[in-house]
Amino acid sequence: MTDVHRRRLISFLGAGLCVALPAAALAEGGVEHAEPPARPRPKAKPKAKPAPAAAAPPAPAADPHAAAHAAEPSVTPEEALARLMSGNARYVDGYAAHPHGDKPRRVEVAAGQRPFATILACADSRVAPELIFDQGLGDLFVIRVAGNVVDDAVLASIEYSVIHLGSTLVMALGHERCGAVKATIDALAGRGSPDDRDTRIGALAALITPAVRAVPAGVLDPLDAAVSLNAAHAAGEVFAGSRPLRTRVLAGQLKIVAARYDLDDGRVTPTKTQQA
Numbered sequence: 236m237t238d239v240h241r242r243r244l245i246s247f248l249g250a251g252l253c254v255a256l257p258a259a260a261l262a263e264g265g266v267e268h269a270e271p272p273a274r275p276r277p278k279a280k281p282k283a284k285p286a287p288a289a290a291a292p293p294a295p296a297a298d299p300h301a302a303a304h305a306a307e308p309s310v311t312p313e314e315a316l317a318r319l320m321s322g323n324a325r326y327v328d329g330y331a332a333h334p335h336g337d338k339p340r341r342v343e344v345a346a347g348q349r350p351f352a353t354i355l356a357c358a359d360s361r362v363a364p365e366l367i368f369d370q371g372l373g374d375l376f377v378i379r380v381a382g383n384v385v386d387d388a389v390l391a392s393i394e395y396s397v398i399h400l401g402s403t404l405v406m407a408l409g410h411e412r413c414g415a416v417k418a419t420i421d422a423l424a425g426r427g428s429p430d431d432r433d434t435r436i437g438a439l440a441a442l443i444t445p446a447v448r449a450v451p452a453g454v455l456d457p458l459d460a461a462v463s464l465n466a467a468h469a470a471g472e473v474f475a476g477s478r479p480l481r482t483r484v485l486a487g488q489l490k491i492v493a494a495r496y497d498l499d500d501g502r503v504t505p506t507k508t509q510q511a
């Protein structure tokens with residue numbers, strides 16, 4: 236695909252996102268991040284409608300665009316990172332609480348979402364952010380794509396989560412033995428799979444290539460080095476690619492970090508914080 240075609244496709248996807256994710260539909264009625272109530276809150280039965288003649292004067296119509304404005308963050312970037320890391324510690328130790336997965340939470344977030352963190356993770360089936368950070372419904376805004384790469388659609392999704400939903404932390408999460416990164420290393424070394432011919436896998440590998448090329452010669456584990464560099468590269472792409480997000484980082488309202496997930500012990504280790 237040529238750059239022109241890619242830009243057109245990205246432009247199309249960006250436009251689609253605007254249609255699929257109207258700000259008012261998702262940002263409306265944001266929820267707080269306090270622990271869910273101990274007991275379900277049953278809905279009160281609706282009272283009988285008063286006769287039309289006795290009805291109070293109608294309230295002014297709500298501004299349908301009001302909810303599209305930027306959401307107030309519910310936590311600081313530091314609190315968001317601490318919450319993620321404590322959830323990961325519970326998961327690593329085998330004491331996951333599996334919060335926010337019950338019916339009351341489902342009902343609560345049906346009215347609106349206010350995720351405290353945004354995770355850009357690989358699509359790998361072993362790297363499910365809600366599980367490895369021990370979070371639940373409405374807690375994380377998750378974007379998953381093989382190799383946790385950044386293109387315009389991914390960046391737009393991240394921008395949306397920060398600007399309209401109030402997320403204060405963006406984490407680009409690479410993981411140990413990432414197949415997408417390994418496939419890129421193999422392709423660059425001339426060991427690409429013939430099965431990948433006539434696929435779009437090459438376009439994905441092109442986005443991972445800068446990290447693979449940045450691996451210093453002689454490192455003991457080039458794949459693991461490329462995984463960490465690829466996550467750092469993604470975090471850098473988010474920072475460099477979005478002026479509104481950079482402004483928030485500079486103001487201390489947003490953190491953009493890169494991290495590595497260990498498949499063996501389940502631990503997430505932040506590796507780099509995007510600096511102003």
Ligand SMILES: [Zn+2]
Pocket residue numbers: 357358359381382383410412413414415416
């Ligand atoms: Zn992967």
